Amino acid sequence: MSKFWSLVSGLHQLAGPVTMLLYPLYASVVAIESASKEDDQQWLSYWILYSFLTLMEMLLQPLLEWIPIWHDMKLIGVLWLVLPQFRGAAFIYNKFVREKVIRRYYPGIGGGVHKSSPNGKMKTKFADLISSKNSS
Secondary structure (H helix, E strand, O other): OHHHHHHHHHHHHHHHHHHHHHHHHHHHHHHHHOOOOHHHHHHHHHHHHHHHHHHHHHHOHHHHOOOOOHHHHHHHHHHHHHOOOOOHHHHHHHHHHHHHHHHHHOOOOOOOOOOEOOOOOEOOOHHHHHHHHHHO
8 A cells, every 4th residue: 555655645745847847848849830929928928927927926935835726736736727627727817918918018019009219110029128118
């Protein structure tokens, strides 16, 4: 019975890195090589959210240590973000990041009204918009 629990424990420890890193890395490469933009959005959204989650986890580590099931909750949440049946990363990005941040503070991105730059070119890149806000 102890070999069984060792196996279960080992699989549980591997589930996080496989779910959060290995499969998304593989799927991101496949998305880059495909002609569809839909899978590109899913995986770019995933990496944005994963980076944010990792940053918040680093900042809140002392509090998260007191939640015994934090790693299991994180694994379930990342599974929802990753699995193609749910497309959770694209959903979160479209519903919250795009609606609440991008369209509100950077309306020239993604089909909104484009702002003109001083040299007459249209600002269509996020980096162009940020640099113009910082220089103002």
